[in-house]
Amino acid sequence: MEDAKIYSPFNVKYGALTMKEIAEKWLTAFPDLLLTLQDIISDESKVVVRWQAEGTHMGSFFETKPTNHEVFYSGINIFTLKENRVSSYWSLVDVHSILKQIEMESINDALD
Numbered sequence: 001m002e003d004a005k006i007y008s009p010f011n012v013k014y015g016a017l018t019m020k021e022i023a024e025k026w027l028t029a030f031p032d033l034l035l036t037l038q039d040i041i042s043d044e045s046k047v048v049v050r051w052q053a054e055g056t057h058m059g060s061f062f063e064t065k066p067t068n069h070e071v072f073y074s075g076i077n078i079f080t081l082k083e084n085r086v087s088s089y090w091s092l093v094d095v096h097s098i099l100k101q102i103e104m105e106s107i108n109d110a111l112d
Helices: 017-029 093-100 107-111
Strands: 003-006 012-014 034-041 048-056 069-082 087-093
Touching: 069 093, 069 107
Parallel strands: 003 087
Antiparallel strands: 003 012, 034 048, 048 069, 069 087
């Protein structure tokens, strides 16, 4: 994961340190976050994980103030492997659903 390319809906970044920072942001916003894995599909070069998550909005998320609302959302992560190491990581998260549950109408409202 050291040099892995990390794709998100907003940008492309690199490396294990970036993954750690991303995880810390999610856990700051939703410290009781619970992920339930629903599907794991793999072959020699890819792993796809479909999951659902739930947590309480107790910290900043896209610059929002905590609402203490419970949120439920889903996502899919795709890991591409090269020489038994993660070479790229795609994350597709239903951010729109999260924003609605914390009473933000759109990503633009969250970023204003």
